[in-house]
Amino acid sequence: MENKDKNLPKKSFLSTQIDLSKFAPATDEEKAQQDVMSESTTFFKDGMKRLFKNPLAVLSIVLLSLILFTIIFVPMFVPYEYDEILKVDGKRDRGAQNLAPFEYSEMEQEFIANGGERFPHILGTDELCRDYFVRVIYGTRVSLAVGLFASIIVLIIGLIYGSISGYLGGKVDLVMMRIVDIIYSLPDMLIIILLSVVLNEVLVFKPGTILAELGTNMISIFIVFGLLYWVSMARLIRGQILSIKENEYILAARSIGAKPTRIIKKHIIPNCLSVIIISVALQIPSAIFTESYLSFVGLGVKAPMPSLGSLANAARDGIMSYPHKLVFPAIMICLIVLSLNLLGDGLRDAFDPKLKR
Amino acid sequence: MSDILLEVNDLKQYFPIRTGFFQKTPLKAVDGVSFTIGKGETLGLVGESGCGKTTVGRSILRLYEPTAGQVIFDGEEVTKNNINSMRKKMQMVFQDPYSSLDPRMTVEDIIGEPLDVHKLYSNKKERREKILELMNYVGLNSEHATRYAHEFSGGQRQRIGIARALAVDPQFIVCDEPVSALDVSIQAQVINMFEELQEKLGVAYLFIAHDLLVVHHISKRIAVMYLGKIVELADSDELNNNPLHPYTQSLLSAVPIPDPDIARSRQRIVLEGDVPSPLKMPTGCPFRTRCQYATEQCAQECPTLTDRGGGHMSACFNK
Numbered sequence: 134m135e136n137k138d139k140n141l142p143k144k145s146f147l148s149t150q151i152d153l154s155k156f157a158p159a160t161d162e163e164k165a166q167q168d169v170m171s172e173s174t175t176f177f178k179d180g181m182k183r184l185f186k187n188p189l190a191v192l193s194i195v196l197l198s199l200i201l202f203t204i205i206f207v208p209m210f211v212p213y214e215y216d217e218i219l220k221v222d223g224k225r226d227r228g229a230q231n232l233a234p235f236e237y238s239e240m241e242q243e244f245i246a247n248g249g250e251r252f253p254h255i256l257g258t259d260e261l262c263r264d265y266f267v268r269v270i271y272g273t274r275v276s277l278a279v280g281l282f283a284s285i286i287v288l289i290i291g292l293i294y295g296s297i298s299g300y301l302g303g304k305v306d307l308v309m310m311r312i313v314d315i316i317y318s319l320p321d322m323l324i325i326i327l328l329s330v331v332l333n334e335v336l337v338f339k340p341g342t343i344l345a346e347l348g349t350n351m352i353s354i355f356i357v358f359g360l361l362y363w364v365s366m367a368r369l370i371r372g373q374i375l376s377i378k379e380n381e382y383i384l385a386a387r388s389i390g391a392k393p394t395r396i397i398k399k400h401i402i403p404n405c406l407s408v409i410i411i412s413v414a415l416q417i418p419s420a421i422f423t424e425s426y427l428s429f430v431g432l433g434v435k436a437p438m439p440s441l442g443s444l445a446n447a448a449r450d451g452i453m454s455y456p457h458k459l460v461f462p463a464i465m466i467c468l469i470v471l472s473l474n475l476l477g478d479g480l481r482d483a484f485d486p487k488l489k490r
Numbered sequence: 491m492s493d494i495l496l497e498v499n500d501l502k503q504y505f506p507i508r509t510g511f512f513q514k515t516p517l518k519a520v521d522g523v524s525f526t527i528g529k530g531e532t533l534g535l536v537g538e539s540g541c542g543k544t545t546v547g548r549s550i551l552r553l554y555e556p557t558a559g560q561v562i563f564d565g566e567e568v569t570k571n572n573i574n575s576m577r578k579k580m581q582m583v584f585q586d587p588y589s590s591l592d593p594r595m596t597v598e599d600i601i602g603e604p605l606d607v608h609k610l611y612s613n614k615k616e617r618r619e620k621i622l623e624l625m626n627y628v629g630l631n632s633e634h635a636t637r638y639a640h641e642f643s644g645g646q647r648q649r650i651g652i653a654r655a656l657a658v659d660p661q662f663i664v665c666d667e668p669v670s671a672l673d674v675s676i677q678a679q680v681i682n683m684f685e686e687l688q689e690k691l692g693v694a695y696l697f698i699a700h701d702l703l704v705v706h707h708i709s710k711r712i713a714v715m716y717l718g719k720i721v722e723l724a725d726s727d728e729l730n731n732n733p734l735h736p737y738t739q740s741l742l743s744a745v746p747i748p749d750p751d752i753a754r755s756r757q758r759i760v761l762e763g764d765v766p767s768p769l770k771m772p773t774g775c776p777f778r779t780r781c782q783y784a785t786e787q788c789a790q791e792c793p794t795l796t797d798r799g800g801g802h803m804s805a806c807f808n809k
Contacts, residue, residue: 381590385654388551389604390577399603403594 183483190479193472204274212252213264215271216437231455232257256461269461272439276421283358283420284413291366296397299374313364321361329353348435373405407484414477418470441466495694496527501559503549517768519545521718532695534709542718543698547664581655585667587647591639598635604657624653645676662694702745714738717776724802734804736781783808
């Protein structure tokens with residue numbers, strides 16, 4: 134094909150340049166073929182796609198959903214309550230103490246021999262003749278709830294405090310960060326003990342409500358989380374905001390006339406959202422851990438409400454004779470903490486643009 | 491004169507820099523800059539890196555609180571209180587098309603943000619129509635609206651930035667090195683677009699750049715800055731053909747000419763030494779440490795910008 138355009142520069146026969154007359158201009162259709170466009174993906178979708186490519190993260194998601202499913206639905210099918218002392222035919226079963234998994238007491242065996250039906254004690258029973266399986270499930274419920282709520286409290290306070298400090302900067306930032314430093318240096322155990330002593334006197338809940346069942350120790354753990362543990366979150370968010378603030382798109386938003394609240398809400402928070410999600414995912418296991426060791430030393434939930442830590446503590450007494458009673462709650466703590474940590478790591482890898490392949 | 495749109499009078503912008511434990515030294519980023527821009531006119535602002543060009547642009551829009559001086563826009567002084575309504579008339583296009591667009595927002599939301607902030611629409615449909623019209627202005631397809639900024643090339647991103655600036659229908663746009671981050675072929679496209687938009691919408695530009703050729707092409711008048719001061723201000727052809735200030739002369743001699751014969755024959759004025767630190771400004775004329783014509787007088791007093799005939803202003807004792 135020859136190009137008939139007269140405006141083309143004449144090619145000298147000595148020149149090594151390509152002869153332009155041998156080229157025809159591209160038609161619109163041909164031009165359109167060059168517009169290769171990939172599927173439009175949002176940052177969130179992209180991150181999720183990468184998260185699901187990570188086998189460890191997927192495994193921990195599966196594990197966590199299994200645990201969640203178990204603690205929500207299984208208590209509906211098990212005919213025992215976490216604080217119910219076993220009875221057979223309305224009579225107290227004194228032999229059902231410290232049974233091994235799937236073992237029946239003498240009274241129960243008799244009952245079954247006479248044609249009665251009895252739900253098996255999957256994890257045996259404890260020293261007060263209560264079904265241990267239900268207690269472990271309720272303990273997991275409590276521990277996860279504590280972890281979740283504590284993380285949410287930490288997130289809300291840390292987010293607000295950190296964004297104000299980071300966005301305003303200067304003297305405000307200096308003062309706010311010194312307050313953080315002071316709070317950081319307070320011994321948390323001491324505060325929890327003091328608070329639970331004080332709150333035990335001050336707080337009286339209506340019996341039967343959730344708060345009363347959790348007990349003042351639990352409430353004081355929440356309060357302590359609210360008072361003390363937000364500082365690291367606030368520091369993290371402040372640091373993020375300090376770096377995001379320097380971007381030109383923040384300046385652009387200011388030159389448009391956007392107000393600081395709008396800039397924080399629309400530009401800064403979405404841009405540090407990935408860091409927030411990750412640190413919350415890592416905050417939950419640490420809160421569960423704190424709750425467990427506080428329960429273990431006897432500052433956790435009020436009996437008879439179990440938590441994984443208090444179950445482990447109770448099992449310590451008979452550790453030689455009934456080691457399974459310590460093993461089950463301990464495995465549960467490990468599974469939850471491990472899978473949340475792995476999920477947090479997976480989230481960080483998936484959402485960190487520097488690790489993008 | 492009624493056709494003056496923007497008047498900058500003795501604008502000063504100092505930044506306090508901590509030089510000791512208690513000591514703070516002002517960094518004079520902009521030190522007494524005055525100029526005017528007419529309606530629909532383009533003023534080019536050139537100078538080397540760190541001479542305060544960008545700071546001038548940002549101070550006019552009050553992104554920094556100026557230390558002294560006043561900015562009068564359309565007969566009204568720009569102050570802290572009325573800046574929000576002023577931002578409907580004055581806008582800015584940023585240098586780096588990569589960091590000036592929020593990576594978490596779609597193009598539609600980026601361009602629509604000024605509309606949201608100033609509530610310039612009554613319903614969703616009107617907002618979308620306005621955004622599509624703006625995208626059409628800057629040569630973007632309507633199917634780009636739902637995409638994210640990282641999916642575009644540098645030139646397209648800069649177009650998005652320009653559309654955002656145009657959203658409020660401004661009379662004046664500060665263009666802060668809008669083409670420096672783009673490659674040459676895209677630069678030409680974007681500059682032509684700036685010119686087309688000026689013809690169509692009658693906006694005035696303060697066009698900041700460090701490329702004299704680009705500035706000469708687009709602007710009617712050019713101001714040359716050195717260390718926070720304007721050293722020469724003239725019509726762009728006049729400045730190009732008859733530079734008075736030795737700094738402008740040396741800048742012009744460094745402009746590449748696409749003809750080897752002329753390029754070889756002309757004399758290149760090479761400046762010696764480095765730009766002095768703006769923390770330790772030389773006494774008198776700021777340029778005297780590198781000026782080949784410097785005299786005793788230059789060290790003692792600072793030359794002011796004076797008219798050398800025909801609106802050609804220069805701040806030099808010798809010319």
